[in-house]
Amino acid sequence: MSPRPDVSEERRSQILEAAVKTFARLGFQQTRMDDIAQEVGLSKGALYLYYKSKDAIIGSLLKYFFSQEYNYLRAFVETDQQGRVREQLLLLTRHVATAMARMTRFMPIAFEFYAIAGRDKEVRQFLKENFRDYRVLFSRLIQRGIDRGEFRAVDAGAAAVTLAAQYEGLALLFFVDPQALQYAEQAEASLRLLLEGLELRPSSTKS
Amino acid sequence: MSPRPDVSEERRSQILEAAVKTFARLGFQQTRMDDIAQEVGLSKGALYLYYKSKDAIIGSLLKYFFSQEYNYLRAFVETDQQGRVREQLLLLTRHVATAMARMTRFMPIAFEFYAIAGRDKEVRQFLKENFRDYRVLFSRLIQRGIDRGEFRAVDAGAAAVTLAAQYEGLALLFFVDPQALQYAEQAEASLRLLLEGLELRPSSTKS
Amino acid sequence: MSPRPDVSEERRSQILEAAVKTFARLGFQQTRMDDIAQEVGLSKGALYLYYKSKDAIIGSLLKYFFSQEYNYLRAFVETDQQGRVREQLLLLTRHVATAMARMTRFMPIAFEFYAIAGRDKEVRQFLKENFRDYRVLFSRLIQRGIDRGEFRAVDAGAAAVTLAAQYEGLALLFFVDPQALQYAEQAEASLRLLLEGLELRPSSTKS
């Protein structure tokens, strides 16, 4: 409406993006406000016009960082609901693999948040909900498979946790040793093993 | 007779143990040398008699922290080789669950190391080898299952990675939300799903 | 208009002046950054905006301290070149005596630098050049005396060294025991003895 649309939100985003890059490169502690300021092209003082403190930036980053991916994924899951769940899971996995390729550089940020979760209730609470969202998403998908007769009548919740654990665990292994395993391929292989365990086999001739 | 036995090694161990506790509670950065000193019951200066710097403590901790668990596990795997691999994996999983119960408090340390791995070559190299060791261990176990006709002729390596990913991923999920999932039970459930996918089924009558 | 003039150079000077005073009073080692900060009326942190470290201050001080005096002296020698060299040397000596009166308080700084020269190549190099400059200056003056027939055909270099040694040596003796000798008078007395040895005497046949 106003001729000069609030530049505030834009600035805040710019700062967060700069913070992501810098934190990923140096870690939360090593990163100085000066580093972020330089990355975003503002003065150190300007950062304080948009964020109360370094911790406030880290706090905002938490949401920015984890929500993005989830929203992306949820949109994906909620869109195509036609095909077989097996196919949807395969697509989902490819999707996750793509995201992973994009995110590898920023994984140190995730790990720092996990570490902080151990001693900061708010961070833990946020991550808790984030993971819960994923589990719900996955659970719904798997339950659909069961309902449709694609999958055996397993505990959908436990299977969803397993799926989430695979994605997270692979992300860690891949992050530490990208040469040793191709995320995309390994994620698909792991998923197929899981599918083997999930799928109902009429007479079991399947591979 | 014994004119003051060398307490050096003992002190170094004591310091590492104190460091584990303190780092887990406060994080690497928040922990001051004074905190460790207090925890171990020595003066700050004394720490420097045994470790060149805070970083040196963290460096030693890396090995201390990750090697312990691996040695434990390897011993386990190499011992009992008689029974069915399925049973061995179930046992192994219970074993891991026990370890996890013990280690939860210290998981922030692991995450901090993962974060550091992103920017420190030496840490990354160490973790790389550590994870590789696990994969080899698991791979051998699974291959044994295949050789014995218990498992389908899957890619043992990929299955091992899947197993490792499950353990690691569950650890993360559990750490963030211990109420939402019982590690022991979920780990077993996840393993069973994996086993479903692995095991050869004559006519498939369901496990 | 003037959007905050650059105070950088000014601050650096202010800090050096405060450092001179403080170092002279307490010595390099005893002086804490806080002492300098207090003397200059800034915070400790501010010092680090202008100098990288305490050593950097000491390093800058070296030049500031020794160059000043030399420039002063050179200007003096290069100005008046008319009168007899004898008169010029007497004037020079009075000039040095004046400088000495001004500098006595700061002589501990000079001695610390001399001590450091023994173990620091850069400091030694700087002082080497500084002393060389003095020798050249004095040498030129004495050579002029020889050329004009005022002085005997002595080795001007050696005489210059002698002159420099007298100034430096007297400075030390005076610094340690100001009561025992009046610098101005003693410097003149010493110079006159030297002149006796330098000057050509009408009837003298001696070498």
Added chain:
Amino acid sequence: MSPRPDVSEERRSQILEAAVKTFARLGFQQTRMDDIAQEVGLSKGALYLYYKSKDAIIGSLLKYFFSQEYNYLRAFVETDQQGRVREQLLLLTRHVATAMARMTRFMPIAFEFYAIAGRDKEVRQFLKENFRDYRVLFSRLIQRGIDRGEFRAVDAGAAAVTLAAQYEGLALLFFVDPQALQYAEQAEASLRLLLEGLELRPSSTKS
């Protein structure tokens, strides 16, 4: 007398010698008690059996360091009193040159003491007396020359100061730039210039 003669004094000397070497190499401040202990081959604790503190070592060193040279010189001057004073001074100068060659390495210690003299009354007092002793020695020598008709009736005290200043000043110049001047030769050259100014010349009428 006692079968085990007091080893105390010997130890104290050994420590001082080690201190001289270490202080000369590292400076008073940089030198740690450990360094001295290592140099002397004792434990750090042992030093405290012989000296109350590091400062006590430095204090003892002051006397040890400056007295040695003086005693040496006094003995020399008081011995040969036969020949011409001119010859005695030449001999003395050669003697000083020899001492200088030996002492160059230790000169940083002298400079540190000079620096300290500016803020420590006791050190200043000691050096004052030390220099006074030299002046008296030199003065006596020069007065002898006057009495014997070798020298003009100059102020023997002022001439002695000049001589002392030459020795000290040359020492400094030589220490900073040993390549630029040969101490022995330059000291003799300087002395000869001084002698020119001192000696009575048959036909000379000048003051």
Added chain:
DNA sequence: AATGAATGAGTTTTCATTCAT
């Protein structure tokens, strides 16, 4: 006499945060 482990006060340096311009 001698050792060397332990202490802890003391200092440099860093950097999040503030604020006058």
Added chain:
DNA sequence: CATGAATGAAAACTCATTCAT
């Protein structure tokens, strides 16, 4: 809005000194 000079609290690390053995 934006700047960047200034602040000062905080922490790693050092080392003279002590003391139990």
